[in-house]
Amino acid sequence: MAENRLIRGRYRLLDIIGRGGMGEVWRARDESLGRQVAVKCLKPMGQRQEPGFLRVLRERFRREARVAAALQHRGITVVHDFGEDDGILFIVMELLSGRNLSQLLDDNRRQPLPVPDVIEIAEQVTAALAYTHEQAIVHRDLKPANIVRTTDGTVKICDFGIARLGHDIGFTARLTGTGVAMGSPHYMSPEQIGAGTVDHRSDLYSLGCVLYEIATGAPPFAQGDAWAVLVGHRDTAPEPPRRVRPDLPEVYERIVLDLLAKEPDDRPRDADELGKRLADARHPRAVRGAGGGPGDLTVPTPRLPSWTQGITVGSPAAGARRRRRTASDRAAAVLTDAWTIGGDPQRGESSPAVGLVRPATSEGHHATLAALADRLATARQLAGLGRHFEAHQLFTEVLAGRERTLGPDHPDTLGCRHHLAVGLGRLGRLEDSRATAREVAAARARVLGAHHPDTLASRFQLASVLGQLGAWPEALCAYREVAAARAESLGPDHPDTLAARYEVGICLGRLGRSAEALTHYRELVAARTRAQGPDDPETLRARHGLGVNYGRQNRWEEALTEARQVTAARARVLGADHPDTLASRRETAVALGRLGRWGDALEVYRQVADARERVLGPAHLDALASRGDQAQCLEQLGRTDEAAALYRRVAVLRQERAQRRR
Incomplete structure (x- = not known):
């Protein structure tokens, strides 16, 4: 897309507001009515671009856009127009002035919002949901980034119909290592996680997550690992919010916890019922803070399964803490979700959610570098949470800034390009990832040296993508070279060296060279045991590979013994229901059957x-x-x-x- 392009002879593209997984967002002028609007330009991507798929996509786009355009409520972002122009699907929406809830929390240094604000937001969002649910429309991806409070105090829900359309276009995020299709893990209902029936009560659960976060400063399940977050939604009762926010009136705590019920039938029946409860809570006797005395609400809080222990706690889905912004900062125009990246890059502020990225201004070289570093840290946090599309957009922006400021061959620029290569792989763009990783590895070798740890990290990423593409001979050669170089520079028992050696074993197995793999895994198990101990998860991972290759050699008695021992050890260390434990348990069954x-x-x-x-x-x-x-x-x-x-x-x-x- 280009500046000053005229879409369908009416919408003049003025400047780009942001980029996201589904395309670009532009500030535009409606030439017919003389007003400014937001134009979202969707770009179908992925593996399925055959004509049949594109025809279905266009029809679904029109259907979803018509649904969104038909919604008329002060609490819902207005869709003015939609269509297709030269192969680009576009939606024209009102251009909002205000902040989304993620940004409001960031403005408040991730501290809870004032209780009156929480109550007002709850009531306005509930009213909007009551309207949309009456139209038999479910949002499916309600979260702080999709709820905007405008400068006049109106609260609006954004992107009805877009979340479902995102799946059709091929931009469904996935939980790392599990294959669970997901939207935003911190706000997903248990039935979404379990692939159950999703109806209007799923939106109510997500609203409960949002209210919990703005009332306490963190989502109900704020673990940094996406898998642990999902398990929390499915299996664990949330901590009552008054334990961390005593001034929250008890009646609102009850409402939030009811919204977070695991079973849909245990939540409020619909948004109308929720609205009535919120209205009743306005009564002075009901709205009492901590001075009214503790409530009698008792909610069990069992721990997460044992295999989640030791998971590093990361930031909540909304991002990291940042300084409070001034009133002038808050006047930025905003859009929604992953379409735009919020914050002022010159101030070192960034948000994984919404907002206008202001044009760069000259505030000094060091300020620019600090801003880029802050945005890079946010991108890495997003990647760690499995929000790879948003992370990709931030990495792209930081890379452009570092190339301008530091030059294309600066180590920090190359570090950002490395992250970009990793992110492309996680997005399924394997050919792009391979090309980028190869370029970065070559540049790092030229600038830093062939055996520098950063160079070897990029060569490791290249080998990983080669394996994903099925190029196992090339992957094996690359992994062996990395393992040898790391052994020379870092030592034979360094974790990075052992990680590369593990991947060598995977490649040998994939190539049918199981006899070599068996010998290789024996040596690796010995090295892992020596360096990390017999019960370390990585030692057990190597032992699992050893058992698999016993089977490939038809040595099923030995395979059975190894599988049983690894299963028992993983159950003790990780938990009986951990995916790795279940993988070893299945190998036990395979060996029993073969015998x-x-x-x-x-x-x-x-x-x-x-x-x-x-x-x-x-x-x-x-x-x-x-x-x-x-x-x-x-x-x-x-x-x-x-x-x-x-x-x-x-x-x-x-x-x-x-x-x-x-």
């Missing part, structure tokens, strides 16, 4: 399937695969009727899953 002990194998397959279904939900792909293993085992035992019934159940769940994703 003809199908009855024993059936019981272990059933245990794995039950655990995955309990943790992930019955329609999760891993749970369905485990039920398939169980059915195959039943067939081996001649229990064909039971196997057929289980296959039918799996087929129904897969069909329901597919329908929900359409």
Whole structure:
């Protein structure tokens, strides 16, 4: 897209406000009406750009845009127009002036908002949801970044229809290592996590998460690891907010906790009922703070599963703390969600949510570098939370700034390009990731030296992408070179050296060279045990690889022994339901089956399937695969009727899953 381009002969693009996973956002002038508007230009991307997919996408875009344009409520961002111009899908929306809730918390140094503000926001958002739910429309991605308080105090929900459209275009974020399709993990309802039926009560749960965060300063489940956050939503009662915010009236604590009920039936019936409860809470006898005495509300707070222990606690989804902004700072025009990146880069401020990125001004070289460093830190936090699209946009901006300020070959510039390569891989853009990683590795070798740790990190990333692309011979060669270089410069037992050696074993197995892999894993297990101890998760990971390759050599008794020992150790260290523990338990079942002990194998397959279904939900792909293993085992035992019934159940769940994703 270019400045001054005229969209459909009417909307003059003036300046870019931001970029996001789904395209670009422009400030534009409506030439017909003489007003300024926001134009969101969507760019379909991904693997599925065949004509049939694009036809379906355009139809879904029109349907979702019509739905959004039909919504007429003061609490919902107005959609003025939509259409297609030279292959670009676009939506024209009102240009808001104000701050979204993520930015308000950032302005307040991540401290809770004043109680009157929390109450006012709760009432206005509830009224908007009541209206949209009456139209049988569910937002599905309600979060602080999608709720804006304008300069006149009006609270507006943004991006109705866009969240679902994002999935169609191919921009569904995924939880690292699990394959759970997700939107924003800190605000997802349990039924979204478990691939259950999502209705208006899911929006109420997300609203509960939002209110909890603005009332306490953090989401109800604020672990830095996305998996632990999702487990918290599914399995753990939130800490009552008055424990960290005693001045919050008890009646509002009750409302928030009811919204956060795990079962949809235990939440308020609908937004109308919630609105009535909020109105009742306005009564002076109800709205009492800590001076009114503690309430009698008792909420159990069981701990997360044992395998979440030791997870590093990161920042909440809204971002890191920043200084309070002045009134003039807050007058920025805002849009929504990942479309724009908030903050003033010259002040060192950044937000993973919304806001106008002001044009750069000359405030000094050091101020610029400090601003870029702050934005890079935010991008890394976003990546750690699995919010890869938003992180990618920040990395791109920081890279451009560092290239201008420091030059293309400065180590800090190359460090940002390295992060960009990693992010491209996480977004599934593997060819782009490979090209970028190769360029960065070559530049770092030229600037820093071939054996510099940063150079080796980029070569490691290149090897990783080669493996993901199926280029296993090249990946094996690259990993071996990195392992040798790290052993020489860092030492043979350094964690980075051992990490590269582990990947060498993976490559050997993928290439069918299991005899070499077996020897390699034996040596790696010894090194890991020497360096980190026998119960370290990485030692157990190497032992798991050893057991797998025993099986590939048809040494099933040894494979069974190893799988059982690793399962027991992982259960003790990580927890019985940790994904790694279940992976080793499944290897136990595989070995039992190969040894003809199908009855024993059936019981272990059933245990794995039950655990995955309990943790992930019955329609999760891993749970369905485990039920398939169980059915195959039943067939081996001649229990064909039971196997057929289980296959039918799996087929129904897969069909329901597919329908929900359409």
